[in-house]
Amino acid sequence: MNTFQELGLNEDLLKAITDLGFETPSEVQDKAIPVLLEKESDLVALAQTGTGKTAAFGFPMLQKIDVDSRTTQGLILSPTRELCLQITNELKLYGKYCKGLNVVAIYGGASITDQAKQVKRGAQIIVATPGRMKDMISRKLVDISKIQYSVLDEADEMLNMGFYEDITDILSHTPEDKSTWLFSATMPKEVSSIAKKFMYDPIEITVGNKNESTSNVSHEYYLVNARDRYQALKRLADANPDIFSVIFCRTKRDTQKVAENLIEDGYSAGALHGDLSQNQRDLVMKSFRNKQIQMLVATDVAARGIDVDDITHVINYQLPDEIETYTHRSGRTGRAGKTGVSMVIVSKSEVRKIKSIERIIKKQFEKKDIPSGMEICEVQLMSLANKIHNTEVSNEIDKYLDSINELFEDTDKDELIKKFFSVEFSRFFNYYQKSKDLAVSDSRDSDGGRDYGKSSDDTRYFINVGRKDGYDWMKLKDFLKEVLELGRDDVFKVDVKDSFSFFNTEKALQEKVLTFFTDYKHDGRFVNVEVSENRGRSGGGRRDKGRGRSDRRSSGGGRRRDDKPRSERRSRRSGDSDRNDRKRSDSPKPRRSKSASDRPRRSRR
Numbered sequence: 001m002n003t004f005q006e007l008g009l010n011e012d013l014l015k016a017i018t019d020l021g022f023e024t025p026s027e028v029q030d031k032a033i034p035v036l037l038e039k040e041s042d043l044v045a046l047a048q049t050g051t052g053k054t055a056a057f058g059f060p061m062l063q064k065i066d067v068d069s070r071t072t073q074g075l076i077l078s079p080t081r082e083l084c085l086q087i088t089n090e091l092k093l094y095g096k097y098c099k100g101l102n103v104v105a106i107y108g109g110a111s112i113t114d115q116a117k118q119v120k121r122g123a124q125i126i127v128a129t130p131g132r133m134k135d136m137i138s139r140k141l142v143d144i145s146k147i148q149y150s151v152l153d154e155a156d157e158m159l160n161m162g163f164y165e166d167i168t169d170i171l172s173h174t175p176e177d178k179s180t181w182l183f184s185a186t187m188p189k190e191v192s193s194i195a196k197k198f199m200y201d202p203i204e205i206t207v208g209n210k211n212e213s214t215s216n217v218s219h220e221y222y223l224v225n226a227r228d229r230y231q232a233l234k235r236l237a238d239a240n241p242d243i244f245s246v247i248f249c250r251t252k253r254d255t256q257k258v259a260e261n262l263i264e265d266g267y268s269a270g271a272l273h274g275d276l277s278q279n280q281r282d283l284v285m286k287s288f289r290n291k292q293i294q295m296l297v298a299t300d301v302a303a304r305g306i307d308v309d310d311i312t313h314v315i316n317y318q319l320p321d322e323i324e325t326y327t328h329r330s331g332r333t334g335r336a337g338k339t340g341v342s343m344v345i346v347s348k349s350e351v352r353k354i355k356s357i358e359r360i361i362k363k364q365f366e367k368k369d370i371p372s373g374m375e376i377c378e379v380q381l382m383s384l385a386n387k388i389h390n391t392e393v394s395n396e397i398d399k400y401l402d403s404i405n406e407l408f409e410d411t412d413k414d415e416l417i418k419k420f421f422s423v424e425f426s427r428f429f430n431y432y433q434k435s436k437d438l439a440v441s442d443s444r445d446s447d448g449g450r451d452y453g454k455s456s457d458d459t460r461y462f463i464n465v466g467r468k469d470g471y472d473w474m475k476l477k478d479f480l481k482e483v484l485e486l487g488r489d490d491v492f493k494v495d496v497k498d499s500f501s502f503f504n505t506e507k508a509l510q511e512k513v514l515t516f517f518t519d520y521k522h523d524g525r526f527v528n529v530e531v532s533e534n535r536g537r538s539g540g541g542r543r544d545k546g547r548g549r550s551d552r553r554s555s556g557g558g559r560r561r562d563d564k565p566r567s568e569r570r571s572r573r574s575g576d577s578d579r580n581d582r583k584r585s586d587s588p589k590p591r592r593s594k595s596a597s598d599r600p601r602r603s604r605r
């Protein structure tokens with residue numbers, strides 16, 4: 001790997017790179033920058049999201065343009081407004097020592113006159129979305145007849161979005177002898193045909209395998225009855241208390257509806273789709289970046305510009321129509337060296353699509369069951385316990401300590417703990433205790449398939465190591481197999497949470513496992529394994545999928561407000577939510593699809 005100096009970049013750019021804290025070029029930068037600097041050639045580069053493509057075309061373009069001229073020399077087309085702004089900002093950072101540089105963003109939903117004014121001041125580089133660009137060309141507000149470099153960024157996505165005509169039209173106003181650089185995460189037919197049409201003998205660069213999804217991402221699917229989709233989503237969220245996720249829906253309407261339901265149910269969620277005003281979209285993105293929103297529900301198109309590094313989960317509420325799109329979705333997580341999980345909620349009729357996706361991404365999905373209510377309670381409880389354990393003590397309460405101590409004079413520690421947790425947890429338990437099992441068997445024969453045999457013969461364990469200790473499910477499984485000297489399939493249903501995890505073995509192995517982990521130390525700390533109270537849905541009994549509606553009602557409707565569970569995330573703004581609760585439960589008609597008064601609640605902190 002070269003250093004940035006060795007790539008041939010000039011002092012102004014190197015200084016900016018130092019300021020940005022980039023230490024070494026990424027693979028796509030390493031491959032693209034030297035050739036783009038040296039040659040006047042076309043280029044096709046295939047690289048996943050998050051691999052640093054902006055700098056791969058940005059640095060060479062900045063170095064090659066003449067900042068002393070006011071002529072527009074570079075044009076970058078990108079699919080969405082968000083992405084367009086992101087690229088513009090990055091280029092401004094990269095070029096901050098290039099005196100006289102003017103980079104202008106052109107996109108829909110903002111004043112065209114303002115944008116035209118900025119262009120008129122002399123923009124050497126224009127970053128644009130195709131629609132607005134075409135508009136500005138036809139109104140003669142821009143002149144791209146002298147550009148030397150054009151970039152098609154996220155070309156696959158632009159074509160997905162139906163920009164083929166616009167791109168063709170725009171490029172027809174550019175000189176024949178310019179260089180065109182095309183960047184794409186995937187290479188569907190349409191992209192190769194556009195490459196053929198607009199490019200002359202392009203240099204090809206591929207980073208990683210074509211169409212292969214990021215290796216830091218593990219893929220899981222959850223089979224549910226189609227009508228349980230929303231319930232399933234909530235359970236996935238509840239089973240992952242620290243979730244920070246993008247939830248993908250197929251249509252704007254579903255996106256809006258799911259987000260609204262989540263918000264109503266007390267989750268910190270927001271919607272991102274094309275029917276929102278720019279202003280609304282900006283606000284949602286801002287809250288998401290600040291982590292005020294934990295669950296961003298989005299359409300594929302709107303989510304295209306999201307550049308947020310620490311997304312823990314991508315949830316496919318519905319599978320995309322195009323399998324290619326799945327790669328984009330799952331690439332939202334597992335960025336910047338972190339691990340991530342891409343979850344898919346599928347109904348039986350869609351489950352075969354999983355196979356096609358596996359072929360394309362060249363990775364296996366793990367089939368998992370939607371967590372049972374009791375499992376969720378355990379996760380939430382342990383997560384709360386961990387949080388309390390790790391909380392820094394505030395000395396503000398010292399002055400009340402005497403009187404509190406007096407109150408608890410006769411309460412021993414165990415009892416105190418129980419009381420404390422009961423305050424937080426009774427409602428949650430009550431809610432989930434009565435909830436049904438959402439798991440659906442994969443095969444016709446409910447014992448078969450990848451369900452790991454008869455579940456009543458399993459033991460589910462709790463283990464006090466998790467993601468924080470560097471484990472994902474594969475690593476934990478390997479670790480357990482190794483230390484316990486077990487076979488390939490002896491450990492299953494491994495479920496890794498932040499600071500603890502669960503796994504199953506057959507009951508016959510229970511004694512061996514528990515004996516081994518008495519007093520076992522790993523990396524200097526005790527690794528503790530206990531039998532988990534719930535058995536990973538195994539005891540709950542799988543429901544006959546033929547029966548439906550009436551069961552569902554009975555699990556939901558008509559519970560009193562008091563039964564409403566709430567998680568540890570109970571809002572500081574509980575005043576607000578209580579007001580909402582009241583409004584809802586006073587409403588004369590119960591909601592058709594879900595009863596408002598009995599959902600577990602989570603709120604923003």
Ligand code: ADP
Pocket residue numbers: 021022023024025026029047048049050051052053054055307
């Ligand atoms: P892509 O367009 O391939 O999805 P971006 O160009 O948006 O990726 O880059 C993703 C992130 O990585 C950005 O925040 C960018 O500033 C950062 N980045 C790019 N190149 C480097 C590098 N060489 N070293 C460190 N960070 C980088």
Ligand code: MG
Pocket residue numbers: 053054153
């Ligand atoms: Mg990009």
